[in-house]
Amino acid sequence: MSAIIELDGIRxxxxxxxxxxxxxxxxxxxxxxxxxxxxxxxxxxxxSTLMNILGCLDNPTEGHYLLAGEDVSAMTEAHLAEVRNxxxxxxxxxxxxLASLPAWxxxxxxxxxxxxxxxxxxxxxxxxxxxxxxxxRTENRPGELSGGQQQRVAVARALVTEPAMxxxxxxxxxxxxxxxxxxxxxxxxxxxSGRTIVLITHEHEVAARAERNLVIRDGQIVSxxxxxxxxxxx
Amino acid sequence: xxxxxxxxSAGEAVRAHRMRSILTMLGIVIGIxxxxxxxxxxxxxxxxxxxxxxxLGSNLLIIAPGSSTDSGGMRGGFGSAQTLTTEDxxxxxxxxxxxxxxxxxxxxxSSASLTAGETNWTTSVVGTTTSWxxxxxxxxxxxxxxxxxxxxxxxDVVVLGPDTANELFARGSPVGQTVSVGGRQxxxxxxxxxSGASSSGTSEDDEAVVPISTAKSLTGSTSTSVSTIxxxxxxADTLSAAYQEIDNLLLTRHAVSSDDADFTISTQxxxxxxxxxTNETLTVxxxxxxxxxxxxxxxxxxxxxxxxVTERIRxxxxxxxxxxxxxxIGRQFLVEASMLGLAGGLVGVLIGVVGSWVLPxxxxxxxxxxxxxxxxxxxTSLALGVGFxxxxxxxxxxxxxxxALRSE
Numbered sequence: 001m002s003a004i005i006e007l008d009g010i011r012x013x014x015x016x017x018x019x020x021x022x023x024x025x026x027x028x029x030x031x032x033x034x035x036x037x038x039x040x041x042x043x044x045x046x047x048s049t050l051m052n053i054l055g056c057l058d059n060p061t062e063g064h065y066l067l068a069g070e071d072v073s074a075m076t077e078a079h080l081a082e083v084r085n086x087x088x089x090x091x092x093x094x095x096x097x098l099a100s101l102p103a104w105x106x107x108x109x110x111x112x113x114x115x116x117x118x119x120x121x122x123x124x125x126x127x128x129x130x131x132x133x134x135x136x137r138t139e140n141r142p143g144e145l146s147g148g149q150q151q152r153v154a155v156a157r158a159l160v161t162e163p164a165m166x167x168x169x170x171x172x173x174x175x176x177x178x179x180x181x182x183x184x185x186x187x188x189x190x191x192x193s194g195r196t197i198v199l200i201t202h203e204h205e206v207a208a209r210a211e212r213n214l215v216i217r218d219g220q221i222v223s224x225x226x227x228x229x230x231x232x233x234x
Numbered sequence: 235x236x237x238x239x240x241x242x243s244a245g246e247a248v249r250a251h252r253m254r255s256i257l258t259m260l261g262i263v264i265g266i267x268x269x270x271x272x273x274x275x276x277x278x279x280x281x282x283x284x285x286x287x288x289x290l291g292s293n294l295l296i297i298a299p300g301s302s303t304d305s306g307g308m309r310g311g312f313g314s315a316q317t318l319t320t321e322d323x324x325x326x327x328x329x330x331x332x333x334x335x336x337x338x339x340x341x342x343x344s345s346a347s348l349t350a351g352e353t354n355w356t357t358s359v360v361g362t363t364t365s366w367x368x369x370x371x372x373x374x375x376x377x378x379x380x381x382x383x384x385x386x387x388x389x390d391v392v393v394l395g396p397d398t399a400n401e402l403f404a405r406g407s408p409v410g411q412t413v414s415v416g417g418r419q420x421x422x423x424x425x426x427x428x429s430g431a432s433s434s435g436t437s438e439d440d441e442a443v444v445p446i447s448t449a450k451s452l453t454g455s456t457s458t459s460v461s462t463i464x465x466x467x468x469x470a471d472t473l474s475a476a477y478q479e480i481d482n483l484l485l486t487r488h489a490v491s492s493d494d495a496d497f498t499i500s501t502q503x504x505x506x507x508x509x510x511x512t513n514e515t516l517t518v519x520x521x522x523x524x525x526x527x528x529x530x531x532x533x534x535x536x537x538x539x540x541x542x543v544t545e546r547i548r549x550x551x552x553x554x555x556x557x558x559x560x561x562x563i564g565r566q567f568l569v570e571a572s573m574l575g576l577a578g579g580l581v582g583v584l585i586g587v588v589g590s591w592v593l594p595x596x597x598x599x600x601x602x603x604x605x606x607x608x609x610x611x612x613x614t615s616l617a618l619g620v621g622f623x624x625x626x627x628x629x630x631x632x633x634x635x636x637x638a639l640r641s642e
Contacts, residue, residue: 052636055555057635057636057639058634077560078559078560078561081557082557084556084557085556090556092552092639096551096555096639098549101246109556110556112243113556113557113558114557115236157556
């Protein structure tokens with residue numbers, strides 16, 4: 001199995017005036033292609049910082065991050081944008097759909113920035129929506145969809161570019177238990193079809209759905225264990 | 235992301251906040267419309283003056299008492315002194331002294347009340363000689379002009395301007411009727427055609443022309459002074475020669491040096507220039523005010539774009555997370571601002587054009603639309619959008635995706 005994520009001595013220091021705060025103090029880990037990993041930790045543990053770095057939304061202060069073999073730790077903002085577009089599919093807690101656009105237009109957004117022609121974009125967006133079971137909701141605006149459906153639109157948006165990794169940040173944090181089960185089911189399916197998924201959560205029930213749990217506390221990985229489901233899903 | 239997508243995306247954003255976009259554009263709309271109308275009024279006024287003066291005839295020299303330094307600054311006494319006389323006019327008419335003057339018409343002017351039956355009308359009474367109608371290039375709508383014999387004997391005849399004729403004789407032909415001026419009965423022998431200088435009608439069409447001798451006796455004046463001497467040069471080519479000859483003649487006759495000249499000779503061109511320089515000053519002033527309002531409109535665009543960046547911070551963060559580079563984000567906001575500016579400019583031009591049709595009859599002022607000003611206004615509105623969009627666009631481009639996504 002090839003490594004999709006390689007973290008080597010990642011440190012992140014925030015500076016506020018004269019006060020320095022080390023959010024990550026030396027994180028080393030590797031995630032292989034096709035793995036379903038949950039990063040678990042309480043708030044303030046450095047989990048979000050790690051997610052930002054994994055998502056190429058921020059550069060580490062120190063250390064190296066290889067994403068699909070490419071060192072992204074010191075890239076410029078413009079270059080990082082391109083890597084995010086190509087390699088990463090984001091699913092956020094707040095869904096982050098644009099309210100003024102119908103579902104398919106939300107899903108096609110990453111393809112717009114990838115420079116995919118218009119006709120192909122629509123086709124691929126509709127296909128991604130069908131993949132998440134919303135083939136009949138392509139023209140609906142987010143306001144006309146339930147929370148669970150909105151999050152599924154977001155998952156379709158994450159899928160549409162065929163990224164190397166899906167990075168889900170508390171994807172069920174804003175959902176009721178039925179929609180939560182719905183979305184987790186969808187992630188299971190994606191994992192089963194071979195996608196790499198990194199899930200950030202503070203809920204242990206959610207983390208238990210992954211096959212490997214990285215527990216983070218005070219900016220360091222304190223445990224890295226396979227869950228009960230490890231192997232069962234593959 | 236190519237430009238087409240950027241435009242589509244910016245257009246969607248503008249439409250998504252329709253009310254706000256309209257209000258943002260309003261500043262530019264008002265600014266552009268006022269610039270176009272101001273320039274239009276200025277040019278309309280200049281054209282009107284030019285037409286009126288052109289109607290005087292291109293070979294015309296106008297000699298007025300008093301002096302003026304040049305076409306720009308006037309010295310006191312212009313037009314009010316009584317330094318010109320009928321003798322001066324007679325001297326100019328002497329073809330040996332001033333060979334290039336074809337016709338000479340000394341003119342007096344005063345205001346008087348004319349009565350026809352029960353109708354009263356106050357107008358300017360012009361006293362002159364038979365040459366006047368040719369020198370001023372006027373035509374008769376009815377009747378005839380007075381003759382040299384009538385001028386010599388101070389006959390009780392009058393030629394009315396078309397507006398004056400209408401006021402005094404609403405029905406029937408005025409020719410042959412009698413008009414009373416200061417108790418004296420004058421027979422109307424002719425009616426002038428409209429000078430056609432402007433649609434709105436000027437004093438050119440409201441006047442009563444009488445022989446100069448009659449005018450003198452009407453006002454009870456014994457002096458030979460005249461208010462203006464109109465001279466028609468033999469041709470446009472001899473205009474400057476005639477100017478020199480008359481200048482020399484009058485300086486000699488009045489025994490003054492050219493520095494102390496007590497008269498002013500104007501040509502049509504110099505009159506146009508004088509009138510326009512006044513107009514231009516006013517136009518520049520008004521356009522300046524309109525330009526300031528345009529600038530304020532531009533600041534409005536910047537203001538709203540900054541609000542828009544703040545308000546759409548999550549959207550910007552999302553777009554960046556999904557792969558929009560800072561350049562693409564900056565470009566979208568810049569295009570949005572330019573669209574607001576350009577759309578405002580186009581609406582402003584539309585209002586200006588409509589205004590130039592609707593306003594002139596209401597305010598009795600011509601408005602000439604300038605293609606140059608219109609094109610300039612559109613370009614300016616676009617430039618305002620771009621110029622005032624740069625800062626908000628830069629702000630949007632520099633937002634970091636995490637901060638943008640985090641904000642509530």
